[in-house]
Amino acid sequence: MGVSLHTTPLDGLNRRLGARMVEFAGYDMPLQFAGIMAEHKACREGAALFDVSHMGQAIIRDVAGFSRLVPGDMAGLKPGRQRYTLLLNEAGGIIDDLMVANFGTHLQAVLNAGRKDVDVAHMRAQGLEVEPHFERALLALQGPKAKDVLPEGAGLKFMDAAALTIGGMACVVTRSGYTGEDGFEIGCAGEHGEALAALLLARGAVPAGLGARDSLRLEAGLPLYGNDIDETTNPVAAGLNFALSKKRLEMADFIGAAAVNAALASGPASKLVGIRLEGRAPARSHAEIRVQGARVGEVTSGVFAPTLNAPIALGYVRADLAKPGTALELIVRDKPLAGQVVTLPFVPHNYAR
Template sequence: MAKTPLDALHRRLGARMVEFAGYEMPLQYQGIMAEHHACRTKAALFDVSHMGQAEIAEIEAFCHLVPGDITGLKPGRQRYTLLLNEAGGILDDLMVANLGSHLQVVLNASRKAADVAHMRAHGVAVTTHFDRALLALQGPKAAEMLPEATHLKFMDAAPVTIEGIDCIVTRSGYTGEDGFEISCAGFDGEALAELLLAREAVPAGLGARDSLRLEAGLCLYGNDIDETTSPVAAGLGFALSRKRLAEGRFLGGAALIKAQAEGTAEKLVGIKLDGRAPARAGAEIRLPGGGRIGRVTSGVFSPTLNVPIALGYVRSDCTEIGTALELIVRDKPLSGQVTSLPFVHHNYVR
């Protein structure tokens, strides 16, 4: 398995390591619950160096592959967008920052090689920087711990020097909290992490990252979205530019326009369960006493809400808030109901 530039640090900190997307990654250090609460109340530090970082110099060819308005993205700003196939399915979701001379893109770890091959096959010149480190400092005290970047607003992106380390910093993240994602050379990654830990950031692993993103109602590629998923069904309409949809001149555009006009058979919803037992990915969703209407794609016991929560696709006529559901776990029905997203309010600094 591959290792990130922070591998030695994880082991010194006593992390429990697991395989994820071909990498050895920390699942937890002192416990998922403690790390989750540290992010919600203070600030947690995540190693996300397994994600793929790349550079794109020519914007026009790239724009043909995404439904977001990248040509309208001003220098120093970042945007969430989607790589689509001809059928309008999601090949990946990614972050794109305009750094003036080029675009910086961050790709999901499991998809980065396929993404680069897809973009190059469609005439996009991509320079990969998969050897760089990427750290996520997340939580209400993140700005106190990174005063060098407090001038950034939500979804800003800029070069920042942190105690002599050259970085690219974006004010964004995957937890629903204020925070920063910090890119630097791989050989500087461990020093940067130790600096932030010395400022009292709490090391956190994949376990807390998953429970945090699920509380925030954020999709995980491979679970909640994949190449068979329409952004319309996944509730990702905010990532679709009205102007771009009106023109339809991007890969998958015709399929997206049709999905918006006609609707989709299923839609992604949030679900709160009664009791204490969570429903994991793959659990069948039914109407009480009725037949199957969908499936769970992500599920966890919410440390913040102290109840089990889940994301899942259900039949489009069963998405109304408050709709009673049964989720089948070990052949037993667990009662729950459709609820609004996010489960936990976002605390981004606007």
């Protein structure tokens, strides 16, 4: 007997649209519809619609209590705004990376699918009241034409958050996403998920799956939890310093503050870098990285980038080798492939500032 997988509120629609389904984080999820390359292109040039309902939506009402668990300035997050932040353990390791929006009466957090139960248990263990709403649907509408497909959200700027009515359905909308393109993440009641998706598809969005989502986020230089960051990763090594509030670091009043401040003071032993490879063959997760025959790191994510028509990767290398232009060798099928460290992102972001 196989393990039964969770399904999202859009499962029926995904199957009717001809999705090729795969297991991801305990869910049966669409890998692709028309094809990864076509869906990637649709997002870069038009508007692509992703079912991301496997991610967890949760409501938090105690801002001060939540602030103790993250290094971001939650007290300074204004109503109608969203922020990327990190749940950290005492060692400064990343329990999860999450998006948190202030809706005035409460914060709404979006948690990674494979970590949402861990996150809620951690927050509750720290005395925080959390209301999980994992039954809700969540759609990511991404691409330069996303604003044309969702005119209701056209007035929002990057990282704005609002409660909006779309096609008669009550939704929470943020102007954000995981592809490097302009776009929106739209949450609604689970029973409205299919109708909302059908409306956006009828307006011109193209259905897209996890395959294109991965190639898009890698081109945008965005880390994926479980691949590029985990409970052993210090945010400084991962290049996530932008998520560390200077004020909070000085106050050192959050879990993991001592470890994060120590990494900032001494510099991390290794750093997450972007790598562009020569040739056509991509290097996948766990491929060894060498310099002059010596192991200096490991690939955490790799893909053939459709936009660049070249293979790219993220990986950790010794900190002294993290400078752009540094030549590396990536071991793929026991053969060394030439690559070099490049500045992230691989493809420029196209957010609505």
